[in-house]
Structures are given as structure tokens and as C-alpha cells.
Amino acid sequence: MSKISFEHVSLIYQNDNKDYPVLQDMNFSIQEGEFVSLIGSSGCGKSTTLNLLAGLQKPTRGQVKIDGKSVEGPGKDRGVVFQHYSLFPWMKARKNIEFGIRQISGSASKKETAAKAEQYLKLVGLEGKGGLYPYQLSGGMQQRVAIARTLAMEPDILLMDEPFGAIDARNRVLLQELLLALLEKEEKPKTVLFVTHDIDEAILLSDRILFLREKRIFSALKVPFGRPRKRQDIIGTGAYIQFRKQLFSLFGDSAEEPEEPEARIEGIA
Amino acid sequence: MKGRVLPHLIFLTLTAAIFLPGRAEVHSRWVFAVVMALIEGVFLLRRKKRATCGIATIVFTFFLIWELYSSKFSTEGNFLFPPPENVFAIFLEDDSVILNSVGSSFGMMALSFAIALALGIPLGLLSGRHNRLRGIVQPIAQVLSPIPGLIYAPYAVALMPSFWAASVFILSSGLFWPVLLGVIDTLGQMQKKLTDSAKALNLSERSTVFNVLLPYCVPSIFTTLSLQISNSFLLLVGAEMLGATSGVGWYVKYSSDFSDYTRVIAGFIVIGVLVSVVNSGLARLRKAAIRWQPS
Numbered sequence: 001m002s003k004i005s006f007e008h009v010s011l012i013y014q015n016d017n018k019d020y021p022v023l024q025d026m027n028f029s030i031q032e033g034e035f036v037s038l039i040g041s042s043g044c045g046k047s048t049t050l051n052l053l054a055g056l057q058k059p060t061r062g063q064v065k066i067d068g069k070s071v072e073g074p075g076k077d078r079g080v081v082f083q084h085y086s087l088f089p090w091m092k093a094r095k096n097i098e099f100g101i102r103q104i105s106g107s108a109s110k111k112e113t114a115a116k117a118e119q120y121l122k123l124v125g126l127e128g129k130g131g132l133y134p135y136q137l138s139g140g141m142q143q144r145v146a147i148a149r150t151l152a153m154e155p156d157i158l159l160m161d162e163p164f165g166a167i168d169a170r171n172r173v174l175l176q177e178l179l180l181a182l183l184e185k186e187e188k189p190k191t192v193l194f195v196t197h198d199i200d201e202a203i204l205l206s207d208r209i210l211f212l213r214e215k216r217i218f219s220a221l222k223v224p225f226g227r228p229r230k231r232q233d234i235i236g237t238g239a240y241i242q243f244r245k246q247l248f249s250l251f252g253d254s255a256e257e258p259e260e261p262e263a264r265i266e267g268i269a
Numbered sequence: 270m271k272g273r274v275l276p277h278l279i280f281l282t283l284t285a286a287i288f289l290p291g292r293a294e295v296h297s298r299w300v301f302a303v304v305m306a307l308i309e310g311v312f313l314l315r316r317k318k319r320a321t322c323g324i325a326t327i328v329f330t331f332f333l334i335w336e337l338y339s340s341k342f343s344t345e346g347n348f349l350f351p352p353p354e355n356v357f358a359i360f361l362e363d364d365s366v367i368l369n370s371v372g373s374s375f376g377m378m379a380l381s382f383a384i385a386l387a388l389g390i391p392l393g394l395l396s397g398r399h400n401r402l403r404g405i406v407q408p409i410a411q412v413l414s415p416i417p418g419l420i421y422a423p424y425a426v427a428l429m430p431s432f433w434a435a436s437v438f439i440l441s442s443g444l445f446w447p448v449l450l451g452v453i454d455t456l457g458q459m460q461k462k463l464t465d466s467a468k469a470l471n472l473s474e475r476s477t478v479f480n481v482l483l484p485y486c487v488p489s490i491f492t493t494l495s496l497q498i499s500n501s502f503l504l505l506v507g508a509e510m511l512g513a514t515s516g517v518g519w520y521v522k523y524s525s526d527f528s529d530y531t532r533v534i535a536g537f538i539v540i541g542v543l544v545s546v547v548n549s550g551l552a553r554l555r556k557a558a559i560r561w562q563p564s
Contacts, residue, residue, distance in 0.1 A: 056468055074471045086466035090484040090561040099480065103470050135563045153470075 001068055002029035003191045004053065004157065009062035011048060022048050024215040025062070030208075033189035037202035040212035041251065046195045049212070050161050053193060054080050066157070076104050079155035083162040085142035087134045093145045094121065094130030100149040120148040124178065140171035144178070151182065158192045164201065176204055177231065184228055199247050203240065204231055211250045219250055273316075276325035280309045283333045291341035293352045301357035305332065351531040359535040366520065367539055373515040374543065377433070378505055381440035382494075389445045390490065393452025394482055397459075407453055414446035418504045422511060436508040443504045444497050451493040455486050488562060491555040498551065502544055517543060 006026050013020040023045045030036050038046045051057040052064050055074040064071045066078075087096045097117040101108065108116075121130050124144040134142050143163060150158065164172045183190060196202050202209050203223055211219040224243055225234050234240050287302050312325040332353060340352035360367065396403040418439045429435035459482075467481045509518025517540050524532035556564075 054469055056465055074468050076471055078469075080466075080469035082462060082465065082469075084462040086462050086469075088463070088466070088481065088484070090487075090559075092561075100470060103472060103476075133561045135561070 003032040003034070003067065004193070005029040005065045006049075006052075007063045007065065009052065009059045009064060011045075011052065011057065012060045021215055023052075023059075026216045028210060028217045028220065030191060030193065032191055035183070035190075035192040035194065035205060035207045037194045037196055037206040037209045038212060039196060039199065039202050039209060039247070040218075042197065044212045045215055046197075046212055047161050050080075050159050050193060050195050053157075054078055054159050076153070077155055078157045078159055079150035079153050081143070081146050081150050081158070081160045081163045083165045085134065085139060085146060085166075087142055087145055087149070089134050091133075092130065093126065093132055093134065093137065094118070096134070096145055097121065097130075097149045097152050100153045104153045116152060117148075120152040121145075123151070123182065124148045138171075140167050140175060143167060143175065147175075147179070147182070156191060158190045160192065160194045162195050162197070164198075165196070172201075173231070176201060180205065180229065199244060200235075203244060203247070204229065204234070209247065211247070213250070221247065273322055276312065276322055276329055277309070279326065279329040279333055280305065283329055283336060286333065286336050286341060287354065289341070291352075292343070293340045293355075295340060295352055295354045297358040297361070298354045299358075300361050301354045304357055305329075348528075349530055351534060355531050356534045356538070359532055363532070363535070367535075370515055370517045370520045371539065371543055373513075374505060374509065374517045375547075377436055377516065378440065378501060378547070381437050381501070382444060384437070384441040385444035385448055386490070388441075389448030390452055390483070390486070393449045393486070394456070394478055396449075396453050397456030397482065398478070403453060406449070410446050410450050410453075414450060418443040419507045422508055426511060432512050432514075436505070436513065439508050440501060440504050444494075444501060447493050447497050448490060451489050452486050455489040456482060459485060488555075488559050491551070491558065495548070495551055495555070498548060499544070502540070506540065 006028050009023055009026040010021065011023040013022060026049070038049060040046050048057065052059055053066075053071065055071050055078070066075075087093070088099070091099060094114075094117050097120055098113050101113050101116055105113075118127075118130065121127055124147055126141060126144055126148070129137065129141065134145070137145065147163070164175050167175060183192070194202070194205060203225075206223050209221050209223060210217050211221070213219075221243075224239055283305060284302065287298050287305070308328065309325075312321055315321045335350070335353050339350040340354060343350070392406065396406045422435070422439050425435040425438050426432060429438055463481065463485065467477050472481065505516070506518035506521070509516040510522040513519040517536060521533055521536035521540070524530075524536060
């Protein structure tokens with residue numbers, strides 16, 4: 001059984017008796033421990049797909065399932081990292097992480113919680129910054145704290161909505177590598193859905209890439225690189241350039257229908 | 270350089286004037302002289318700040334004109350413009366009455382603030398959380414909120430068991446509506462990223478209210494308080510003038526009933542000092558409460 005499955009999922013907004021479909025009859029599944037990226041142009045419904053899985057929105061038709069059970073709302077099995085820095089501004093960095101931990105293990109002592117928060121701060125390279133408020137941290141640092149908060153809650157599924165989208169190029173590279181390293185450290189590989197519009201980011205991080213177009217999954221491609229993966233080992237290789245070209249062509253001219261769209265779909269359950 | 274010496278020159282002239290014989294009958298010069306010396310002391314401590322010089326010049330010029338007009342040259346004006354020496358001497362003469370009045374006014378205000386916050390914040394949070402309740406509460410609040418408290422003061426006095434209770438009622442309702450509307454409005458504008466974040470963390474209702482919504486509203490509650498504080502003083506003094514037997518408003522009203530304008534002016538000064546102290550206390554509290562915001 002797939003860890004995550006979308007079955008004939010549609011989301012339609014209604015306004016003045018007019019229908020505005022955001023997603024139409026979307027089908028895909030993700031296996032346990034798989035890292036899947038969702039790419040596509042702005043406004044194609046990437047974030048909506050992630051919100052449905054997070055339980056923040058409900059589909060108009062169809063079902064979103066985790067372990068075969070329909071998603072009814074947010075849950076402890078899923079952790080979300082948003083593009084905007086979603087830390088609570090009135091809590092210091094450490095407090096934000098502790099607050100997250102307390103949501104999943106109410107029984108843990110103050111000391112245990114604090115120790116765990118400190119451990120995760122260290123893990124994301126922010127040792128000694130726990131006493132700062134979010135406004136005193138750079139965007140990249142805030143996102144590190146948000147990742148630490150989510151990982152500290154030990155969810156099975158990690159949902160990331162363009163987490164590095166608002167971060168400068170240099171720091172983005174650092175954070176991508178940090179995420180790779182963190183996920184490799186996990187004993188049980190996490191199932192990840194990662195929304196991005198950055199092709200290189202998707203190739204570097206994922207096992208599989210889903211391309212969203214015309215309100216549904218238009219294409220699915222397996223990333224032809226193994227793990228552990230290092231940026232310097234794959235970037236610039238012939239396989240990389242070839243694969244990137246293939247992905248990039250998908251964006252192409254959206255108005256133009258490919259001749260045989262079915263032929264490109266592989267790996268969709 | 271010239272500008273820096275000016276306030277001190279005026280201060281010295283003023284001091285000399287205080288101790289020179291004049292036409293008005295002066296009971297004691299010392300309280301006035303000491304207060305002026307204290308003000309000069311504060312200015313000397315803060316002389317590095319640019320504005321200090323200008324403020325000092327204006328303050329001492331004001332007292333010098335008052336002193337010269339009422340104490341040195343005029344006897345007819347003494348009735349409406351009592352010499353500053355006599356006004357300041359009242360602080361020593363009436364010290365227990367004034368202290369009592371300040372305590373009574375301050376206590377009434379603190380109690381009313383506490384009541385308004387204790388009712389307005391929870392109701393605001395509830396309304397912000399439940400659309401149906403907000404649909405009922407918000408329009409009612411918008412109609413009742415702009416009615417000035419003093420308008421229903423006479424009715425409140427007739428309605429409530431004691432004058433004191435009536436004043437507390439008027440004051441707390443004057444603050445209750447703005448606090449309630451402020452909280453509802455703030456929650457209505459709450460950034461989606463914070464509500465999404467709270468939902469994604471799977472927070473309980475209780476935790477959402479106490480750890481997310483309430484702290485989010487704190488800055489705007491302080492803004493409401495600082496905007497409403499002068500209105501509250503207006504209500505307080507107005508209510509006390511209606512028939513209280515203590516408080517700073519009562520003190521001014523009572524003294525003016527006897528045409529004792531020396532005490533009336535002393536009362537003005539007390540009210541001014543009290544307002545400033547409450548304001549700066551509130552500003553400090555605000556600073557401590559929202560350290561998490563970039564200043």
C-alpha cells in the first residue's frame with residue numbers, strides 16, 4: 001500500500017455561482033520513505049495539493065489518503081514547513097522548537113524538552129542562537145529553526161512548501177545540503193512531499209519529480225541518481241544535463257498540447 | 270553656546286524673583302523654590318539631549334512670567350492668578366488630602382482597566398474565533414462604543430448602588446468597547462501564515478487561544494490602552510466632579526466651589542503629573558511585554 005495517495009481529487013472554488021477549478025481529477029501516490037518533488041509554474045495548484053495533504057484544506061471531490069485512511073484534518077503524523085517563516089514571533093527560537101515538541105509529547109519533562117530543542121538547534125547549525133527572537137534572525141536562520149521545529153516533532157511525513165523560495169541563492173544551496181544531510185541521518189527514511197519551482201533543487205533532493213499542469217499531474221519522472229547524493233557529484237554530468245533538459249521542456253509553451261501526453265506518464269500509480 | 274546658557278539664566282532670574290519682596294501676600298516661598306531647583310537638577314542631568322534646552326527654556330519662562338505677573342506686579346490678578354509660591358505651598362499644606370485623592374483616583378482607574386480588560390479580551394478572542402458570535406457582537410459594539418461615557422453618567426449614578434460603583438461602571442465601559450473591537454479587528458487581520466502554522470502544528474483550541482491568538486493581540490491591546498488613556502482620565506475627572514467625595518477631580522471641583530483657585534491650580538498640576546506617571550508606566554509595560562517586536 002502506498003503511504004500517500006490522491007484518488008480523483010478535485011478542488012473547485014465557487015464565486016458568484018461560477019466554478020473556478022484549482023485541481024481536477026488528480027491522481028498520484030507516494031511510497032513510504034520516498035522523496036517526491038512537485039514542480040510546475042506559479043498558480044498551478046502545487047501549494048493547494050500540499051495543503052490538502054496537510055489537512056489545511058478539503059477536496060471538493062475525491063480522497064486524499066495516508067496509509068489507506070482518508071485525511072480529515074492536520075495530524076501529528078505530518079510536519080509542515082512553509083515558504084514564509086512561520087515561527088511564532090513572540091517565542092524565542094528555542095521556545096518555538098520546545099513548543100512544537102510539547103504538541104506531540106505532552107508528557108515529556110521540561111528538561112527533556114529543552115535538551116531535545118537544543119539538540120535540534122545544533123543539528124541545523126544554530127547552536128547558541130536559541131535565545132534570539134525570530135526578528136533577530138535572518139530569513140535563512142528562521143527557516144533553519146522552522147525545519148528544526150518540524151523535525152523535532154518526528155513526523156512520518158514531511159511537507160515542505162517552497163521552503164527555500166524566499167532565501168538568497170548562497171544560503172539556499174547551504175540549506176538544500178543541510179536538508180539532504182538531515183534526511184540521510186534519519187533512521188527510518190521520511191516520506192517527503194516537496195513543492196518547488198526550482199528544477200535544480202528538485203533534481204538534487206528528490207527520488208521522483210511530479211510535474212503539475214492543467215490542474216493535475218501531467219508527468220512523473222524518476223530522478224536517475226542514487227543516494228547518498230552530493231551536488232558536486234551530479235551537477236554538470238551528462239545525465240544531469242540530459243535530465244534537466246527533459247524537465248525544462250515540460251514547462252515549455254503551456255498553450256501547446258503535447259502530442260502524446262500519456263506517453264510521458266510513468267510511475268503514476 | 271548662547272542657547273545653552275539661556276535656560277540657566279532664566280532659572281537664576283526666577284530664583285532671585287522668588288526671594289525678592291513683591292506685592293502679593295506669600296505664605297511660603299520654599300516649596301516653589303525647591304521644585305524649581307529640582308526641575309533644574311533634572312535638566313542638568315539630561316543636558317546632553319538636544320531637546321532639553323528648549324524644554325527648559327519654555328518651562329522656566331512660563332514660571333517666570335507667572336511669578337512676575339501674579340506675585341511681583343499684580344494684586345488684582347491674585348484672585349484668578351494666585352502666586353505660584355502659594356500654589357506650590359498647597360502641596361505641603363494639603364498633603365494628606367492630595368495623596369488620598371491621587372490614591373482614590375488611581376485605584377478607581379486601575380480597577381476599571383482591570384475589569385475592562387478581563388471582560389473585553391476574552392469576549393474579543395471568542396468572537397474572533399467564532400464567526401457567528403462575531404456577527405452578533407461586532408455590530409452591537411460598533412453602535413454602543415461611540416456613545417460617550419459621560420452621557421450616560423447621570424443615569425449610571427441613579428442606577429448603581431453607590432457613586433463609586435457608577436464611576437467604575439462608566440470608566441470600565443469606556444474602555445471595554447474599544448478593547449473588544451480592537452481584539453476582534455486584530456484577529457480579523459491575522460496573517461494566514463500564523464493561523465496555518467498553528468493548524469499545521471495540530472494545536473488544541475486552548476493552546477491556539479493562549480499561545481497564538483492572545484500574544485498576537487498584545488501589541489494592539491497596548492495601542493488601544495495608550496489611545497484610550499486620555500479619554501479615561503476625562504471620564505474619571507468628569508465622573509468625580511459629578512458627586513464623588515474623593516479623587517483628583519473631586520479636589521478641583523470642591524476647591525472651585527469655594528472659589529479657591531490656588532487649590533484649583535494645584536489640582537491641575539497634580540492631575541498633569543498623575544497622567545504623565547500613568548502614561549510613562551504604560552509605555553514601560555508595553556516595552557517589556559513586546560520585546561519580541563523589532564523596535
